[in-house]
Amino acid sequence: MQIVVFKLGDEHFAVATEKVQGINDMMSITLVPKAPNYIKGLINLRGSIKSLVDINLLLNVDTSDNQENIIILNVGEEEIGICVDEVEEVLDIEETSIQRLETEVEYQYIKGIYKHDEKLLTIIDIDKLLNI
Template sequence: MQMILFKMNQQHYLIAAGTVEEVVDTVQITKVPLAPLWVKGLINLRGTVLTVISLAQLVGLPESKTNRNIMIMKKDDERRGLLIDEVIEVVDVDPDDIQLSEDQAALYFTGVVDLGEQTIADVIDVNDKIF
């Protein structure tokens, strides 16, 4: 299965490529009053208004200061943006290589993958929370 390897707070994470429509550079985000802390605001992406979510805050990590990319997530006809540090590459991961991790919150983290070259990445699944 193809997964997108990305960085957030100097750590590596994976997310299923099938849930990502595209990756764009960070643009100006308009804040939304009274929104949850993890909702950073709204962006205008080629004439479509999208909600942008801080992935770090959503999963309980410290907020990063170097958010350079927004991953546009899709589910049916809905789209949301996830604010991340940077996308590194698309990798092929054998589902059998995903090891369950007992020390991660099962709400967002579904396992851990050893990608070699001293890169270990947590697998994240947030679709049910953001849509």
């Protein structure tokens, strides 16, 4: 399995590359009045409008001012963007090396934890996180 590793604050997360449509530098965000608080706004990506989700809010991670990248993800039938501090790398890992959580009921959106170079990566099931 391949994963894209990204950083939010001091924490490291990953999503399966099969969900990743693209990685872009930060761009201007258009705010949407009265949108739910987890919607950061809209971006115009090569003429296509995408919703931008505040993944920090959904994962309960403090938002930094250093968000440099937008990851475009395939979620259900849509392409949705998330702002991340930094996209670090793409890794090939064995699914059997992912440690599952004991409390899966509460955190169904977490596929598990993977240890890489002294870092613990939380692997996210983006469909479950966004309730698709």
